[in-house]
Amino acid sequence: MAYQLPETGFLRLPQIIGDPDRGLPPIIPVKKTCWWQGVRSGRFPASVKLGPRITAWRVEDIRALIAETSEQ
DSSP states (O other), X not given: OXXXXXXXXXXXXXXXXXXXXXXXXXXXXXXXXXXXXXXXXXXXXXXXXXXXXXXXXXXXXXXXXXXXXXXX
């Protein structure tokens, strides 16, 4: 994996699905719409609101998602 996940903390959406304009490689290579549909359906982890306009995901939840998908 090109991107090193921190041990704990939160990730914003561009850090998860990547942002070529900012030079961020994707951890989970899906488009934004697909990600949000997956969050609504329960396929991807639920988000955490850190502020009125700040949505993030726990690193632990993203690690679990990666482990779950690599088992399949």
